[in-house]
Structure formats: C-alpha cells, structure tokens
Amino acid sequence: MPEIVTPPALVPGPNRSPPRGTRPIRAFFFDTYGTVCDFLQPLSRALAGLATREQLALEATRLAIAWRTAYIHATAARADPALPFVPLRAILADCLGAVLRRDAGIEPSAAVLDELAAVWHRLEPWPDAVPGLHALKAQAVIAPLSNGNLADMTRLARHAGLPWDVILGSSIARCYKPHPHVYLESAAALGLPPGEVCMVAAHQFDLHFAAGVGMQTAFVSRPQEFGGPTRPRVLAPGVDHSAAAEVFAEADWTYVATDFLDLAAQTHDACAPL
Amino acid sequence: MPEIVTPPALVPGPNRSPPRGTRPIRAFFFDTYGTVCDFLQPLSRALAGLATREQLALEATRLAIAWRTAYIHATAARADPALPFVPLRAILADCLGAVLRRDAGIEPSAAVLDELAAVWHRLEPWPDAVPGLHALKAQAVIAPLSNGNLADMTRLARHAGLPWDVILGSSIARCYKPHPHVYLESAAALGLPPGEVCMVAAHQFDLHFAAGVGMQTAFVSRPQEFGGPTRPRVLAPGVDHSAAAEVFAEADWTYVATDFLDLAAQTHDACAPL
Numbered sequence: 142m143p144e145i146v147t148p149p150a151l152v153p154g155p156n157r158s159p160p161r162g163t164r165p166i167r168a169f170f171f172d173t174y175g176t177v178c179d180f181l182q183p184l185s186r187a188l189a190g191l192a193t194r195e196q197l198a199l200e201a202t203r204l205a206i207a208w209r210t211a212y213i214h215a216t217a218a219r220a221d222p223a224l225p226f227v228p229l230r231a232i233l234a235d236c237l238g239a240v241l242r243r244d245a246g247i248e249p250s251a252a253v254l255d256e257l258a259a260v261w262h263r264l265e266p267w268p269d270a271v272p273g274l275h276a277l278k279a280q281a282v283i284a285p286l287s288n289g290n291l292a293d294m295t296r297l298a299r300h301a302g303l304p305w306d307v308i309l310g311s312s313i314a315r316c317y318k319p320h321p322h323v324y325l326e327s328a329a330a331l332g333l334p335p336g337e338v339c340m341v342a343a344h345q346f347d348l349h350f351a352a353g354v355g356m357q358t359a360f361v362s363r364p365q366e367f368g369g370p371t372r373p374r375v376l377a378p379g380v381d382h383s384a385a386a387e388v389f390a391e392a393d394w395t396y397v398a399t400d401f402l403d404l405a406a407q408t409h410d411a412c413a414p415l
Numbered sequence: 416m417p418e419i420v421t422p423p424a425l426v427p428g429p430n431r432s433p434p435r436g437t438r439p440i441r442a443f444f445f446d447t448y449g450t451v452c453d454f455l456q457p458l459s460r461a462l463a464g465l466a467t468r469e470q471l472a473l474e475a476t477r478l479a480i481a482w483r484t485a486y487i488h489a490t491a492a493r494a495d496p497a498l499p500f501v502p503l504r505a506i507l508a509d510c511l512g513a514v515l516r517r518d519a520g521i522e523p524s525a526a527v528l529d530e531l532a533a534v535w536h537r538l539e540p541w542p543d544a545v546p547g548l549h550a551l552k553a554q555a556v557i558a559p560l561s562n563g564n565l566a567d568m569t570r571l572a573r574h575a576g577l578p579w580d581v582i583l584g585s586s587i588a589r590c591y592k593p594h595p596h597v598y599l600e601s602a603a604a605l606g607l608p609p610g611e612v613c614m615v616a617a618h619q620f621d622l623h624f625a626a627g628v629g630m631q632t633a634f635v636s637r638p639q640e641f642g643g644p645t646r647p648r649v650l651a652p653g654v655d656h657s658a659a660a661e662v663f664a665e666a667d668w669t670y671v672a673t674d675f676l677d678l679a680a681q682t683h684d685a686c687a688p689l
Binding site: 228282290291292294295296298299305306307308309312313330331332415 | 556564565566568604606
C-alpha cells in the first residue's frame, strides 16, 4: 500500500480577485469538508468504534486529524490534470491505511478501510450551514467546489440536507484542488468568469488559489474544526499549523464572516442571477 | 449560419435492461425537456412575443415545434464524443435561426436568437413534476440526464423548483444523447452499474438507448407535449411522428407510469440508497 506522501510545494498565483463590489456574485462555491461540515467528530467516532470492535487502544481524535492531514497532502500531490483521476474514496482509504499502519501499528482490511472512508459521506453540517446555504441560495447559485467527487458530494448532501443547485469541483475538472483547473473548470461549467464567483472556505490556502484565478473570496472561520486549537495571528516559522483552526484573516479577502448567515447578510446587495 | 441538419440513423443496441425487481434502483435519471417540463407553451409564447415586437406574422406554435425538432436532430448529429463539445445554448440559437430563415423568411440578430435560446431555462414543470420529484427523491437519488448543459440545468432547476440531488448528462460526458457515453458516464459518476439506474423519459427513443446500456426504464407519457396530437399505437411507415406525444408503450419498459407520482407509487419497494 502507498505510504503517506509529502505534497509538492504548491504556490498560488498573485491575487487577481476583483475589489469588493466591482463585480456581481452569480455563484458561491464552497469548500465542504471543514467549511460546510465538521469532519472531526464523525471521523473520531468512527475510529473509536473501530477501536472498540477490534479491541485496540487508539487515540481516535489524534488519528482522525492525522488522516485528514494525510488526505490533504495526498490530494495536493495529485493536483495535476495530467495524472489519472483516482476516486477520492480510494485516496481516503489508502491514507487511512497508511496512518493506522504508521501511528497505530495495525493493518485493517481493505473492506474496513473502504467502509471507514464512507464516513466522509456522513459528516455533520455546522449549525449555521444549512440555514446559511438556504439564505445564500436565495441570492445566487450555490455549489460545492470540493475534492469530494460527484458521488461523495451527492451522498453527503442527502445525509446532511445541503441544498446545492449543482455539484462542481474535482469530478468536473477530473483533477484535485488546489490545481487552478478545478476552480476555472467549475466556473466555466456555469459559463461564468471567475470574478463573478465567490469562493467560500475556512482554509486560507484554498482562498489563495481561488484569488489566484480571479475569484472573489469569503473566509468563514470554523474555530472548532480541530476541536479547539486555533492558529495564531502570527505564524511561527517551521511550526506545523495544519491541525489548528484558522480564526484570523491572513489576507485581504473579499468577505470575512463569522458564519454563513453572517456572509449572507454581507452579500445581500452584491449578488445577481446566473 | 448552419442549416438544419439531418441526423445520422442512430440505432440503439439490444435491450440489456435487467428484469423488473431483480436489481435495486439507486438513482432515477430524467430526460428533462418534455419529460419534466413543458417546452411548447413557453417557446410558443416567446415566439409570439417576437412576432409582436417585430410586427411579423409567425405561426408561433408550429415554429416552436419545428425548433424543437431541429435541435433534436442537431444534438443527435453531434452525439459523438470525438466531436468538439459545443454548448447547447449555441446549438439552440443556431437551430432557431435556421428554422426562422427556412419557415418564416426572417433572419433575427445573434443577440435575439441567444435571448430566445434562454427560454429553455424558463420552461414550466408539468403539474405532477415537482411533487413527483420530491416523492422519488425520498426513495433514491434524482438527477437530470439531459442534453442541457450544467449551466442550463442549473438555471432551469432554480426557475422551476426542481430538487435535483446532482446534475448529470451532456456536460458530464461532454457529448450529447443518445450516444451511450452520456448514459454510461452519468451512471459511472455516481459509481453505479447502469442496471441500478432507472431512466425516466416521455420519449421512447431515449429509453431504447438507456436499455441498450443496461439501465432500467420508466416510460411516463406526456400527452400534451405537442399541444394535443398523439402518436398512434401502430406507427405508419414513412410518416413523421416526431411532433406527436407518445401515449402507448412501444416496448416492454421496466415501468410504465401516468406521471411521476404514479411512478413513485410503483417504485416504492424497488429502491435502495446510493
């Protein structure tokens, strides 16, 4: 089985986002895992369930975070349209296997790994997410721009009640974020210039790449994404902040909002029909 | 501008649909123009509006039907994945231009043609369609499998209140119906074998191609699709029946239903989660 990969150093282009209010927003695109839904509690519960069933001593929350970090690295390493498009579920299963082998010294079956990978289809929306998506949908098109594939996003939307107009993202581009193709192909699928799309994410890495292709950006903080730890205002060099929630806006994003309802209040007069 | 095209003789493969009840339905795919929505009244009204504005004597209903026939032929002629993928809106505008030139002797501007092509984003759902889609969505995934592109289907869903889980069809396959790729790629996007999908259409042409790739099929008659004329039980050789509603099941479809609510009653015990 593949080992945990180190992603290449991915650097977004310069911010080409239009200044606030100069272009209408005709669609909101959403990072989903972490921004719309909490992954930590469902993944931790599933890993705790595995520990109980298999009578293992696992640090479920720590392993859940390590799994999420490994998958972010794995998709970043595959963020190249020239590579074959591997389903996300297979990537998630491989990453979990590598984490359990490295951090817990166990080797679950492929069937167990595949079943655990499906927990990503049963994440829980943050409390404001569903009412906030309905409010934003009244203003403009709403669509996930996730590394989740069409099947993953369809299952999650049915589980969590996410009222998407259309599902965009990795499957549309047949490539993974943060490659610019994923952002550009998703906008092109709606016939929109990137400047008339607003990318919404709790991860500023994602927003940097969206701004790099000219999208508007909305930073929505999810302080509980990692169960409490937050990233400091000034990043310490050499320190891994990947398992800390981003609570400070680290660039001049088009919008900075406390949640989706706050974002809807701010964008009320900025939107236009598709 | 391109002329009205004659499509190649497209012949579906043999029916490979599984017998009723042998496989679960995990997703319903819908033809949309004509099956979910009435196109005749909105197109006729738009063409009557053009006649009034331009002070022309147009037979709006007849031209609407000729436009729809021309677009069916044009997409069939483009049903080849090796051809460049042209947006449906451009095909619709070209077809309308050709019809107006041929049948009305007028040549509207490209802007007028494009604006009229957008009427396909504002079709009206048949009375049972929205409640029927909600009932079917409670049983399995629902998705359009239309020649409309992602942008077209997104706009129409917002206009008509169609509660799709995900939008599949031409944009996913980058090809037009009835090429088998459109059916197969749409099922593959959900990770489903074709036999666990039920294709729903008022056009048995579409169902023949779906059955040819192994999908289950549901024929739902829309007797008012062409404002009243219906296709006879026995087709007369050499007669063009393309502007007559199909009211008789002409093959052994998996389901034959009077509307979407009737279909939902019939499939209630046949469905399973994605």
